[in-house]
Amino acid sequence: MAKQEDIFKNVVSHAKEYGFIFPSSEVYDGLSAVYDYAQNGVELKKNIREYWWKSMVQMNENIVGLDAAILMHPTTWKASGHVDAFNDPLIDNKDSKKRYRADTLVEDYCKKLEDKADKEIDKARARFGDAFNKEEFITTNARVVEYLAKKKEILSRLAKGMTDDLQDVKALIEELGIADPETGSKNWTDVKQFNLMFGTKLGASAENAMDLYLRPETAQGIFVNFLNVQKSGRMKVPFGIAQTGKAFRNEIVARQFIFRMREFEQMEMQFFVRPGEEMKSYEYWKETRLKWHLSLGLGKENYRFHDHEKLAHYANAAADIEFNFPFGFKELEGIHSRTDFDLKAHEEYSGRKLQYFDPELNENYVPYVVETSVGLDRMFLAVFATSLQEETLEDGSTRTVLKLPAVLAPTKAAVLPLVKKDGLPEISRKIIEDLKWDFNVAYDEKDAVGRRYRRQDALGTPFCITVDHQTLEDETVTIRHRDTMKQDRVKITELRAIIENEVSMKNWLMKM
Ligand code: GAP
Numbered sequence: 174m175a176k177q178e179d180i181f182k183n184v185v186s187h188a189k190e191y192g193f194i195f196p197s198s199e200v201y202d203g204l205s206a207v208y209d210y211a212q213n214g215v216e217l218k219k220n221i222r223e224y225w226w227k228s229m230v231q232m233n234e235n236i237v238g239l240d241a242a243i244l245m246h247p248t249t250w251k252a253s254g255h256v257d258a259f260n261d262p263l264i265d266n267k268d269s270k271k272r273y274r275a276d277t278l279v280e281d282y283c284k285k286l287e288d289k290a291d292k293e294i295d296k297a298r299a300r301f302g303d304a305f306n307k308e309e310f311i312t313t314n315a316r317v318v319e320y321l322a323k324k325k326e327i328l329s330r331l332a333k334g335m336t337d338d339l340q341d342v343k344a345l346i347e348e349l350g351i352a353d354p355e356t357g358s359k360n361w362t363d364v365k366q367f368n369l370m371f372g373t374k375l376g377a378s379a380e381n382a383m384d385l386y387l388r389p390e391t392a393q394g395i396f397v398n399f400l401n402v403q404k405s406g407r408m409k410v411p412f413g414i415a416q417t418g419k420a421f422r423n424e425i426v427a428r429q430f431i432f433r434m435r436e437f438e439q440m441e442m443q444f445f446v447r448p449g450e451e452m453k454s455y456e457y458w459k460e461t462r463l464k465w466h467l468s469l470g471l472g473k474e475n476y477r478f479h480d481h482e483k484l485a486h487y488a489n490a491a492a493d494i495e496f497n498f499p500f501g502f503k504e505l506e507g508i509h510s511r512t513d514f515d516l517k518a519h520e521e522y523s524g525r526k527l528q529y530f531d532p533e534l535n536e537n538y539v540p541y542v543v544e545t546s547v548g549l550d551r552m553f554l555a556v557f558a559t560s561l562q563e564e565t566l567e568d569g570s571t572r573t574v575l576k577l578p579a580v581l582a583p584t585k586a587a588v589l590p591l592v593k594k595d596g597l598p599e600i601s602r603k604i605i606e607d608l609k610w611d612f613n614v615a616y617d618e619k620d621a622v623g624r625r626y627r628r629q630d631a632l633g634t635p636f637c638i639t640v641d642h643q644t645l646e647d648e649t650v651t652i653r654h655r656d657t658m659k660q661d662r663v664k665i666t667e668l669r670a671i672i673e674n675e676v677s678m679k680n681w682l683m684k685m
Contacts, residue, residue, distance in 0.1 A: 181499040184558045185430050187573070191631055193217065193557065194431065206427030206435045213632060214553070216583030216613060218438075221552050222417050224580060225440045227678050228465055228685070229415045229545075236413035236442065237406055241394025243419055249393050250370065250386050252522035253515060254486065259389060260366040262339055263425050264346065268358040274426045275342045275364045278351050279331045283324045290320040332483055339364040369422045371435075387421035392544060394418075395443045396515045399540075400527050403445075410529050410540050411454065415442040417549065429500060431550040438549040445540035447531065448513065454543045455490050455510040461685075462506060462545050463494055468684040469578045471559045477502060487514035494547075496555045505555055506547035513539040556581060560633065575633035576656055580681040585612040585672055586636040587629045593618050601640045604650070604665060612672055630655055635675055638668060 188194040193214035196203035210218050230238045250256050264275040293316055298305045311317050327345065334341035343364045352359045370389050376382035388394065395414045402414055417440045427433050446454045459478065466476055474497070481491040488509050496505040516527045516539045528537045560577045579585070588604050590597035598618060608614045615634070617625050622639060629637050637653040644650050644665075652671060653660045663671065674680065 177499055177501075181430075181558070184499060184554075184561055187561055187575075187631070188214070188430075188557065191575075206424060206433065208431055208434065208550075213583040217557070217577070217581055217633075218549060218553055220581040220583070221556065222438075222440065222549060224469075224678060224681070225465075225547070225549075225552075226415070226417065228682055229413075229440075229442050232682070233413065235408070235411065236415055236444075237402060237408070239395060239398060239402065239414050239416040240418065241391070241398060241416060243388050243421075244373075244375070244385055245388060245393060245397070247383065247385055248522050249397060249519075250389075252518040253393050253396075254518070255370055255386070255389055256368070258486070259369050261369060261425050262335060262342060262364045263367040264343065264364045265362040266353040266356070266358050267360040267362060269353050269356040271353060271355060272425055273353075275339070275346060276331060276335060277426050278346055278354075279327060279342070279349070281354070282349055282351055283327055286320045286324045286327075290317045290324075293317050293320075339366070367423075367425060369424065371421045371423050388419075389422050390420050390546070391416050391418045391439045391441045392443060392546065393515070395441065396519055396527075396542075399443075399445065399516060400525075403529060410531060411444060411446045411450070413442050413444040415440075417441075429498075431554050432498065432500075432503065434550055439546055440549055440552075441544065441546040443511075444543045444545075445529070446543065447534075448538055448541050451510045451512070451541040451543055452490065455508065458543050458545050459492055459508050462508060462547075464685040466494060466496075466505070468681055469556065469581070470684075471556065471578075475555075475559065476505075479504070485509075487511050496551075498554065499558050505551050506545065509544045509546070511542045511544050513541050515542065516540065572627055572630055574630040574655065577633035577635075578681065579635040579675045580678055582633045582635050582676070583613065584615045584629075584632060584634045585676050586638055586668075587615045587617050587625070587634050588638045588640065589616075589622055589625050590618050591622055591639055591641040595642065596645060597640045597642075600644055601638075604638060604640070604668065608669065608672070611669060612676065626653060626658075636672060 191213060192211040195209045195211050197207035197209050198204055226238070230236050262275040263272055264278070265272050290311070293314060294307060294310060297310055297314070311321065327349070330345055331342065334345060340363065343361060346361060350359065371387040373385050373387060374382040375385050395416060398414070402408060403412070417438060419436060420439050421436050424433050424435055427435055444454055444458065463476060467473060477495050479493045479495050484491055489512050490510040492508050493504040494506040494508070495502040520527045520539065528539050530537050556577060560575050562574055562576055564572050564574055566572060586608065588601045590601040601616060605614055605616050619625070626637055635655045639651045639653065641651070648665050649662050650665055650668070651660045652663055652668065
């Protein structure tokens with residue numbers, strides 16, 4: 174079996190080689206944790222965004238969309254708590270001059286303890302076979318008990334240090350003997366808080382310039398527009414506002430390709446409910462969002478919930494939907510019950526009322542909010558990495574195939590004339606002219622047809638339509654299915670319906 178690291182490297186190189194993702198400004202050696210979506214990547218990303226939009230906005234009468242500006246009045250970020258509290262604890266290594274997140278260093282140490290425990294569990298499972306009882310083993314095996322207890326103790330000290338005193342976090346790093354992962358040096362500075370927002374300036378002259386921030390989340394654009402949307406749309410609580418858009422964070426540790434970026438895109442929805450009804454709504458959105466992910470067919474076993482024990486100051490419940498990325502289970506989406514914190518804070522800082530008059534209760538209140546927030550780039554990585562597969566075929570040869578959910582595939586069908594003569598290219602072009610109104614389709618006449626099939630497999634194209642000499646006689650073509658490689662002979666007039674059946678959002682979303 175290929176190692177996780179190799180699988181991940183393969184994902185990154187495939188994304189580049191086949192025109193999905195390039196490092197930003199690569200001619201200047203790139204910019205750390207910033208990426209560009211290339212000709213195929215931009216289509217896949219757009220399709221994921223549309224799949225989300227369709228299910229959240231178009232399919233829900235009481236959810237509407239918004240596209241707020243990236244630049245917002247700076248007081249927004251004071252009210253939201255980002256100016257004072259959107260920090261990561263950073264630590265520098267004095268010898269290597271490398272900068273790390275102090276909490277990540279400690280968490281990585283704990284991950285090693287967890288890996289050691291897992292190794293013992295795997296060994297015991299192999300030894301005892303069907304009779305193996307994991308629950309019993311992890312509570313009785315001395316080594317596993319020790320590893321897991323140590324991990325728990327370290328994480329609880331870390332959590333305390335993060336809230337009470339960052340010097341305790343440094344002491345913890347020193348006590349555990351944690352070294353710079355790249356150089357092995359243990360010569361650390363103190364731990365300092367580092368604000369993750371990018372600053373910028375508005376205005377032409379230095380004296381009059383106003384300090385602004387690039388938004389670190391799209392959510393605040395929704396909160397400050399809450400009343401505008403409610404009034405102009407005559408919305409009744411409960412209702413939601415959804416938006417997709419760029420967010421910026423000056424991440425200290427930006428790694429793992431597009432998993433943690435400095436410029437990324439979020440798809441967020443704030444659902445406004447009556448105070449007291451938020452927990453019901455929170456449970457509903459947890460389940461609904463998981464169903465949305467599952468509808469893409471990437472495998473139920475690849476998702477799990479992680480309920481937060483330690484809550485942010487504004488939340489009374491929070492959970493992540495974690496996905497099994499090539500480097501393990503990590504957060505893909507957050508669902509947060511944000512109480513009335515944000516609207517109340519904007520009321521206080523703006524001096525304006527952000528309240529709803531509930532005609533059924535005959536009273537005004539600040540609604541409570543349940544938020545769903547998923548990273549579009551993380552969705553892209555989840556879909557792309559899971560779909561990329563190496564298959565050994567019956568004749569012993571291998572093929573690389575990107576088994577993207579057909580609804581998300583950048584190109585839905587490629588039309589291939591068997592040879593570049595005898596009128597076959599002309600018929601192929603006619604088919605393209607007809608299909609391109611409904612689907613993104615491609616024309617390809619270069620190389621032998623077998624090689625063209627492999628290229629489309631690697632691009633994730635669900636269908637290849639081949640025009641051959643029989644087409645001249647009876648207006649039929651072959652249609653090849655990417656996943657099974659099965660070919661059917663069909664009439665040209667049937668193509669649209671066959672493709673539509675596989676790629677229509679309706680058919681995919683009905684699986685929710
Ligand atoms: N409004 C809530 C919010 O922003 P978050 O957990 O900080 O919550 C939500 O972010 C989602 O945004 C995450 O689950 C993740 O998918 C995505 N995300 C956050 N930071 C990211 C980054 N640096 N790069 C890529 N995606 C990121």
